[in-house]
Amino acid sequence: MIHLEMANAVYDQASLPDLLPLYYRRLFPFPQYYRWLNYGGVTKNYFQNREFSFTLKDDIYVRYQSFSTQSELEKEMQKMNPYKIDIGAIYSHRPNQHNTVKSGSFQALEKELVFDIDMTDYDDVRSCCSAADICPKCWPLMTIAIRILDRALREDFGFRHCLWVYSGRRGVHCWVCDEAARKLSVTARSAVAEYLSLVKGGDETVKKVVLTSPIHPFIRESLMVVEHYFTQYALLGQDIMSSKEATDKVLGLVPEDILFLSATCYWLSLLSVLKELLGDFKTEKNPEKRWGRLKTIAQIKSTTVKKGQYFDKEIMLQYCYPRLDVNVSKGLNHLLKSPFSVHPKTGRISVPIDLKELDCFDPFDVPTISQICEELDLPRMAGEEEPLEDTKESDKEPGEKRKMRDYKRTSLAKYVKLFDQFLEEMARSRKGELIKKSDLQKNF
Amino acid sequence: MWCPEWSPRTNAAELGGNQEYTEKDSTLDLLYLTHFTNNAVQQQKEETFAVERLKLLKTVENLGVSYLKTTDQYVKKLDAEFSSLNFPFRTEADQKNAPPGPTEYEKRRKDHISHFILRLAYCQTEDLRRWFIQQEIDLFRYRFNNLNLKSKREFLHFNNLQYDTLSVLEKKKLSEKLINSSFAVSGITVEDQDFYKVPFQDALDLVRTRKVYLKDGFVYIPHFEIVTIVQNDFRTRLSKALALTARSLPAVQSDERLQPLLNHLSHAYVGQDYSIQKSIGKISLDQIEMLSTKSYPLCMRQLHRALRESHHLRHGGRMQYGLFLKGIGLTLDQALQFWRSEFVKGKVDADKFDKAYAYSIRHMFGKEGKRTDYTPYSCMKVILSNPPSQGDHHGCPFRHTDPELLKQKLQSYKVSPSAISQILELVKGMHYQLACQKYFELTHNIDDSGFSLNHPNQYFVESQKFLGGPGAVAGGKVDVKREDNATPKPSNVAPPQAPGPGNLSDQVDAEMTEDLDSFFQDA
Numbered sequence: 001m002i003h004l005e006m007a008n009a010v011y012d013q014a015s016l017p018d019l020l021p022l023y024y025r026r027l028f029p030f031p032q033y034y035r036w037l038n039y040g041g042v043t044k045n046y047f048q049n050r051e052f053s054f055t056l057k058d059d060i061y062v063r064y065q066s067f068s069t070q071s072e073l074e075k076e077m078q079k080m081n082p083y084k085i086d087i088g089a090i091y092s093h094r095p096n097q098h099n100t101v102k103s104g105s106f107q108a109l110e111k112e113l114v115f116d117i118d119m120t121d122y123d124d125v126r127s128c129c130s131a132a133d134i135c136p137k138c139w140p141l142m143t144i145a146i147r148i149l150d151r152a153l154r155e156d157f158g159f160r161h162c163l164w165v166y167s168g169r170r171g172v173h174c175w176v177c178d179e180a181a182r183k184l185s186v187t188a189r190s191a192v193a194e195y196l197s198l199v200k201g202g203d204e205t206v207k208k209v210v211l212t213s214p215i216h217p218f219i220r221e222s223l224m225v226v227e228h229y230f231t232q233y234a235l236l237g238q239d240i241m242s243s244k245e246a247t248d249k250v251l252g253l254v255p256e257d258i259l260f261l262s263a264t265c266y267w268l269s270l271l272s273v274l275k276e277l278l279g280d281f282k283t284e285k286n287p288e289k290r291w292g293r294l295k296t297i298a299q300i301k302s303t304t305v306k307k308g309q310y311f312d313k314e315i316m317l318q319y320c321y322p323r324l325d326v327n328v329s330k331g332l333n334h335l336l337k338s339p340f341s342v343h344p345k346t347g348r349i350s351v352p353i354d355l356k357e358l359d360c361f362d363p364f365d366v367p368t369i370s371q372i373c374e375e376l377d378l379p380r381m382a383g384e385e386e387p388l389e390d391t392k393e394s395d396k397e398p399g400e401k402r403k404m405r406d407y408k409r410t411s412l413a414k415y416v417k418l419f420d421q422f423l424e425e426m427a428r429s430r431k432g433e434l435i436k437k438s439d440l441q442k443n444f
Numbered sequence: 445m446w447c448p449e450w451s452p453r454t455n456a457a458e459l460g461g462n463q464e465y466t467e468k469d470s471t472l473d474l475l476y477l478t479h480f481t482n483n484a485v486q487q488q489k490e491e492t493f494a495v496e497r498l499k500l501l502k503t504v505e506n507l508g509v510s511y512l513k514t515t516d517q518y519v520k521k522l523d524a525e526f527s528s529l530n531f532p533f534r535t536e537a538d539q540k541n542a543p544p545g546p547t548e549y550e551k552r553r554k555d556h557i558s559h560f561i562l563r564l565a566y567c568q569t570e571d572l573r574r575w576f577i578q579q580e581i582d583l584f585r586y587r588f589n590n591l592n593l594k595s596k597r598e599f600l601h602f603n604n605l606q607y608d609t610l611s612v613l614e615k616k617k618l619s620e621k622l623i624n625s626s627f628a629v630s631g632i633t634v635e636d637q638d639f640y641k642v643p644f645q646d647a648l649d650l651v652r653t654r655k656v657y658l659k660d661g662f663v664y665i666p667h668f669e670i671v672t673i674v675q676n677d678f679r680t681r682l683s684k685a686l687a688l689t690a691r692s693l694p695a696v697q698s699d700e701r702l703q704p705l706l707n708h709l710s711h712a713y714v715g716q717d718y719s720i721q722k723s724i725g726k727i728s729l730d731q732i733e734m735l736s737t738k739s740y741p742l743c744m745r746q747l748h749r750a751l752r753e754s755h756h757l758r759h760g761g762r763m764q765y766g767l768f769l770k771g772i773g774l775t776l777d778q779a780l781q782f783w784r785s786e787f788v789k790g791k792v793d794a795d796k797f798d799k800a801y802a803y804s805i806r807h808m809f810g811k812e813g814k815r816t817d818y819t820p821y822s823c824m825k826v827i828l829s830n831p832p833s834q835g836d837h838h839g840c841p842f843r844h845t846d847p848e849l850l851k852q853k854l855q856s857y858k859v860s861p862s863a864i865s866q867i868l869e870l871v872k873g874m875h876y877q878l879a880c881q882k883y884f885e886l887t888h889n890i891d892d893s894g895f896s897l898n899h900p901n902q903y904f905v906e907s908q909k910f911l912g913g914p915g916a917v918a919g920g921k922v923d924v925k926r927e928d929n930a931t932p933k934p935s936n937v938a939p940p941q942a943p944g945p946g947n948l949s950d951q952v953d954a955e956m957t958e959d960l961d962s963f964f965q966d967a
Contacts (some may be wrong), residue, residue, distance in 0.1 A: 323833070
């Protein structure tokens with residue numbers, strides 16, 4: 001059993017120049033990383049034509065990095081010690097030779113379908129934090145986002161290999177690695193992102209979600225997720241129906257004809273009921289009961305004038321539904337922060353998120369580079385055995401062997417294991433595909 | 445069906461006088477293209493065809509912005525344009541009673557030839573290709589929708605669009621989901637019609653707008669909606685064809701007769717793109733504040749305000765405003781100074797600015813990377829692409845701002861209540877550019893702006909001309925041909941007249957022939 005002490009290391013950006021070399025020499029999971037990006041070696045030069053970009057010390061940014069082998073990647077990263085690593089597309093030629101290619105011929109060909117959910121985009125609906133800050137009160141927004149999007153990507157679009165990663169500071173990324181996803185055109189990516197978008201409008205828009213009848217199955221599924229978290233997250237955690245200010249904001253999303261009870265003839269019969277409910281609403285202090293009142297009003301409304309009948313659902317979605325940046329998803333050559341990259345501002349490693357334990361995921365528990373570097377130096381606990389070696393490992397140099405197991409002694413271990421599982425799934429899939437193909441070719 | 449790209453026919457068909465119109469073609473009068481041949485254009489008449497088609501496509505473009513493409517108004521106006529330009533659009537039920545004028549055959553031939561010539565003109569750059577494909581697709585969809593059910597079926601059949609259909613049992617199981625996925629699908633639809641199982645990549649428009657049931661990577665499309673699929677297929681083929689055409693272009697360009705025509709055509713489209721700043725260097729930075737209130741269209745005024753207030757703009761805003769500034773004549777140095785001075789007042793220090801933002805400004809001016817000289821966004825681009833999200837200030841306020849907030853904003857700019865309600869009416873009818881034109885008229889205190897707004901820099905130039913300011917474009921060929929606009933602009937909320945191509949009366953390139961010139965004035 002690996003013993004993980006709560007490392008006392010407090011992260012300081014100034015110590016990156018010392019920590020990064022250690023990280024890249026002993027902790028960064030190069031074999032898994034290469035296994036991922038090589039995708040089984042099915043397509044020629046897939047790894048070699050992949051663009052990486054590095055941000056070095058003093059904000060020096062270098063693009064169009066590419067590598068022939070895992071070893072070359074390792075050596076270069078250990079030499080440059082990048083503060084940030086971004087992954088780009090697979091191009092028609094080696095990115096580091098793009099200047100030698102005839103202009104116009106150097107094209108981005110494939111890339112994972114990616115999503116970037118950033119907490120800043122929710123600033124208008126979260127009361128606890130703003131900008132780059134996050135806290136346990138608003139983190140559920142990410143949980144909701146992952147649940148909704150992951151379900152849609154799997155069940156609606158049929159994608160099976162979605163890697164969700166904590167960005168290191170204020171959001172999450174998703175890498176959809178299916179072959180079909182990697183081959184999607186720009187138009188297709190933007191269509192997928194639009195399908196998944198429900199919250200529209202900038203600062204100038206007050207009502208950002210509008211639902212019309214019939215409600216699409218995708219929206220229904222998403223609503224179910226939101227409803228599951230809404231009471232705890234929004235009514236209690238975010239207090240959206242407590243203070244006058246917060247409640248007024250919510251009421252700003254309710255159709256005017258409800259708020260001001262314009263007495264048109266279809267209302268007359270319900271006027272007294274509604275008046276009572278609104279009166280109750282104003283006197284009721286308990287946020288859950290208040291919300292209950294609004295929902296009842298919505299139900300009544302839906303029996304009369306159809307316009308604006310879904311306002312309660314619209315409110316829930318505006319406060320909780322994932323906000324994604326379409327531009328990140330649609331660009332074929334867009335560069336996105338790499339998994340297992342360090343976030344320079346927080347020191348946290350960009351780690352995969354276990355969807356099976358999603359509700360327990362705590363971004364503040366994610367290891368920082370200082371923490372895991374310190375864990376490396378911890379003495380092994382008594383009774384801790386060297387893991388059994390398989391034949392491949394015994395062929396390697398002792399130094400390498402130690403290297404390969406170093407991360408296992410740190411808090412990083414469980415995340416690399418997650419990544420391994422993800423890669424294993426993909427390998428199984430590939431094998432399944434090959435068998436299918438060869439079966440089809442057996443025309444007897 | 446005339447569709448060589450899809451049919452088993454592999455021979456290129458010749459253009460020209462031979463009768464290519466078989467029996468099948470006469471029942472399905474949609475347009476599909478022949479392969480490029482070298483002796484394409486032989487006669488003067490065919491040049492006219494091309495120009496008329498261009499006019500048609502520009503009408504398609506303008507109508508597409510002003511009206512929803514499914515409304516009756518849109519269809520009626522397009523019908524009118526088709527018949528006035530003598531393009532085929534409906535199967536003539538009875539040839540004997542056909543009105544005098546070109547025969548169906550002649551119309552079809554014109555259709556083909558004009559499309560083909562425009563391909564040559566519009567394959568040359570990414571922007572031109574994109575525009576051409578968009579209009580041709582809208583045209584195609586309009587025509588396909590005019591086909592009756594039988595013809596549509598025949599078309600699909602002929603073009604080998606083989607998709608699995610759902611069995612009766614499968615349909616029943618999915619019935620509720622299918623009905624809930626689309627306003628247009630009812631229980632009866634599910635019972636009566638075939639549903640096709642199509643990979644979602646083939647039905648992107650339906651996926652994008654979530655108008656269809658999507659499960660496991662497949663969408664389930666009722667027969668009557670198959671046009672979207674067909675359209676996407678058309679788009680792919682046309683795109684490939686244009687790429688092919690571009691490659692054979694050098695051969696065509698050596699044809700002396702063809703070259704001037706092609707130049708005029710693509711120039712006519714691009715027209716005023718404000719990438720050539722004739723007034724470059726005539727604006728000084730300290731005038732910008734004043735100019736922003738007097739001569740900026742609302743979108744740029746909004747961006748400028750946001751920049752002044754938060755000393756920052758996000759990428760979308762920087763692009764839209766930055767390119768606009770380039771278009772009004774700022775030099776690269778001025779632009780760098782302008783942006784730096786604002787950002788430095790915010791959270792960005794001079795060093796970071798130079799590292800992170802200066803590059804992208806130089807990029808805009810074509811001094812980095814691909815060295816493309818990016819052109820300022822037209823209204824169409826601002827309205828239709830990259831809608832703003834939380835924290836953004838770009839886009840078109842008439843399109844992207846909540847009507848309530850828009851009203852408040854206009855009130856704060858001291859626009860009268862009656863004018864505000866006129867503007868809001870236009871916004872409701874989705875006539876965003878007309879709303880902006882109205883805003884121009886109000887802020888300049890005139891009844892009739894005298895131009896058809898389709899570009900923010902055009903707004904600026906017109907405003908400066910009116911006010912006699914430094915941003916008015918100098919140059920000998922400026923000829924304010926206002927009197928040629930025979931159709932007056934409505935001063936109240938009336939449906940807009942069928943707009944012709946954007947007003948090119950100013951800055952007409954001397955190379956344009958007399959004939960082409962008159963073609964592009966508003967009739």
